[in-house]
Amino acid sequence: xxxxSINWLxxxxxxxxxxxxxxLAAIGELVVERSGVLxxxxxxxxxxxxxxxxxxxxxxxxxxxxxxxxxxxxAVLSLVFGLLTQVFLSNQVATGLALTLFxxxxxxxxxxxxxxxxPPATPKLDLGPLSDIPVLGPILFRHDPMIYISILIVxxxxxxxxxxxxxLILRATGESAEAAHxxxxxxxxxxxxxxxxxxxxxxxxxxxxxxxxxxQWTEGMTAGAGWIALALVVFASWRPWRVxxxxxxxxxxxxxQLNLQAAGMKMPVEYLSMSPYIITILVLxxxxxxRGRISTxxxxxxxxxxxxxx
Amino acid sequence: xxxxxxxxxxxxxxxxxxxxxAVLLTMIAGGLMFALLxxxxxxxxxxxxxxxxxxxxxxxxxxxxxxxxxxxxxxxxVGLAMGFRAGIWNIGAEGQYIIGALFGAGVALAAYPxxxxxIFPTMIVAGALGGFxxxxxxxxxxxxxxxxxxxxxxxxxxxxxxxxxAMALGPMKNPEGGGFPGSRNLQQYDAASNxxxxxxxxxxxxxxxxxxxxxxxxxxxxRHLMGFHIRLAGQxxxxxxxxxxxxxxxxxxxxxxxxxxxxxxxxxxxSGPAGQVSIDFNSGYGFTAIIVAFLGRLHPVxxxxxxLLMALTYIGGELAQFMLGIPAAAIxxxxxxxxFFLLGVDVLTNFRxxxxxxxxx
Numbered sequence: 001x002x003x004x005s006i007n008w009l010x011x012x013x014x015x016x017x018x019x020x021x022x023x024l025a026a027i028g029e030l031v032v033e034r035s036g037v038l039x040x041x042x043x044x045x046x047x048x049x050x051x052x053x054x055x056x057x058x059x060x061x062x063x064x065x066x067x068x069x070x071x072x073x074x075a076v077l078s079l080v081f082g083l084l085t086q087v088f089l090s091n092q093v094a095t096g097l098a099l100t101l102f103x104x105x106x107x108x109x110x111x112x113x114x115x116x117x118x119p120p121a122t123p124k125l126d127l128g129p130l131s132d133i134p135v136l137g138p139i140l141f142r143h144d145p146m147i148y149i150s151i152l153i154v155x156x157x158x159x160x161x162x163x164x165x166x167x168l169i170l171r172a173t174g175e176s177a178e179a180a181h182x183x184x185x186x187x188x189x190x191x192x193x194x195x196x197x198x199x200x201x202x203x204x205x206x207x208x209x210x211x212x213x214x215x216q217w218t219e220g221m222t223a224g225a226g227w228i229a230l231a232l233v234v235f236a237s238w239r240p241w242r243v244x245x246x247x248x249x250x251x252x253x254x255x256x257q258l259n260l261q262a263a264g265m266k267m268p269v270e271y272l273s274m275s276p277y278i279i280t281i282l283v284l285x286x287x288x289x290x291r292g293r294i295s296t297x298x299x300x301x302x303x304x305x306x307x308x309x310x
Numbered sequence: 311x312x313x314x315x316x317x318x319x320x321x322x323x324x325x326x327x328x329x330x331x332a333v334l335l336t337m338i339a340g341g342l343m344f345a346l347l348x349x350x351x352x353x354x355x356x357x358x359x360x361x362x363x364x365x366x367x368x369x370x371x372x373x374x375x376x377x378x379x380x381x382x383x384x385x386x387x388v389g390l391a392m393g394f395r396a397g398i399w400n401i402g403a404e405g406q407y408i409i410g411a412l413f414g415a416g417v418a419l420a421a422y423p424x425x426x427x428x429i430f431p432t433m434i435v436a437g438a439l440g441g442f443x444x445x446x447x448x449x450x451x452x453x454x455x456x457x458x459x460x461x462x463x464x465x466x467x468x469x470x471x472x473x474x475x476a477m478a479l480g481p482m483k484n485p486e487g488g489g490f491p492g493s494r495n496l497q498q499y500d501a502a503s504n505x506x507x508x509x510x511x512x513x514x515x516x517x518x519x520x521x522x523x524x525x526x527x528x529x530x531x532x533r534h535l536m537g538f539h540i541r542l543a544g545q546x547x548x549x550x551x552x553x554x555x556x557x558x559x560x561x562x563x564x565x566x567x568x569x570x571x572x573x574x575x576x577x578x579x580x581s582g583p584a585g586q587v588s589i590d591f592n593s594g595y596g597f598t599a600i601i602v603a604f605l606g607r608l609h610p611v612x613x614x615x616x617x618l619l620m621a622l623t624y625i626g627g628e629l630a631q632f633m634l635g636i637p638a639a640a641i642x643x644x645x646x647x648x649x650f651f652l653l654g655v656d657v658l659t660n661f662r663x664x665x666x667x668x669x670x671x
Contacts, residue, residue, distance in 0.1 A: 088657040097401060105643030227461060274469045
């Protein structure tokens, strides 16, 4: 194996690109879970966002509209979940799984005529002299706008959740829906908004995958990214900035793994491809075995169905 | 104003009626989807649900396929249903299915070309063991480290898929296969093949195992203490703890059982209908079985019927693909839709709908 063939600067730059899809999906899921809802359909919303974004971008020629389309697709799908779990009071785990199964089928159906097409290129943001700084320039300042937007979104989620009244109400709903209801807040409405927001962000992450990261449409292209995003929320113990750290760590490992494949490591490709999933599991084990941390940091009402008359 | 009022106990009538209602609603919504695709909806629904069984041209081929497809679905779903009832979510059956197949095929390939009658029974044990061990990873992590079994079992599916590819391209590759990926064809290896037991019925050992699993599952749920613990843990977790139900043991039992059954299903598939270990050996039975389990209301007998119905959508889907050019993905979306409707209409089982009876709560 030839480690010197790996360009470490490019690798770190690629890390941010690799991390952005799961970062967006995970920060969206964080909002949902903070409101007390567990949506396991992230994978389905991501892949739907991936094809919606791809299709819109190809049809209009505009990546920006594509990203909007992806977010919209994810949000619409998530509202199916919202309707079922909040209005029809279905089991959240099962409904989330249904969302993933349906999303995978739906996206494959929608994407049939888009296989093998290249999407319009997303331009890099022109940051002028910043991008010419040695070392830091290529790593930090030669990216497409979505990378910076995704970091802004993390900041925004943090600010709204922990520095505004709306965020306080959302978190209260997640800790005790009954108490929030008793105080006169519309629990169902709050949760539906959170679910739609999470769906939009998952869709955005999916669109980033098909428009920038790969960039192409293939069936099932998310390949578990949605599930990794779910694991990331646990890893981050439901805190926005830790989601960012986790996503970048994870993105780094994924990119490194791909580089090792390219550098010709003496190991079948399949074993290297397993590594992101295995690492995610190992991290989950480490995080959850820390005494009681999970149980104290998880929103208390997570995954519980709320019905006002009970 | 429409409000929902919780029933004192779930309605038995609706419990049986909701799956039927869900299937009907899915047919309507699916028909709309097919219409959007530019196909005649009535024709499409008829091709999926009617033609495989009764069309004189296709029935002779597709009827046996019904059992071939339903076998693994039922076998996996019975196991999953036990866990789902207890609130233990094994959603990685697809991975356990793959590992079971690899264990079973591994025994056969290692024994080749021996003709010993012990080979097939050993493969059965190995298949169940493979699925069991793969399911023990999330189970033990859950018990000892409190790690979420949903995420771990699902992530292990991707690991298993990569492992399958590594095996099909590496150690299990057919040395006489001319460099093509994939193992020897077990259908041509008499001592290890899972053949059709009755000509023209599609009945193979996997189907027999599925029927046995349904019977055992039913007896266990209704007559055995373990079944009682499972139901108790699902319906009243606090009461279960006070009642002396050991949650760790329950996790290990439910995940182990569902893993072993999924592994068996994989082993019967690789030695029978599929015939060989190949990169794309797994076809999503492990995920579809989740739908089957819910459609059967987590009840072994219900699962038997649900498995047959789901198998029908597979076969009918293939037929619709061939006859009407309806893409395979549409069938996948159709199956997902079924689960949506099922979960949605289930509200009728637990709640009563009141119109205008009371003001807003």
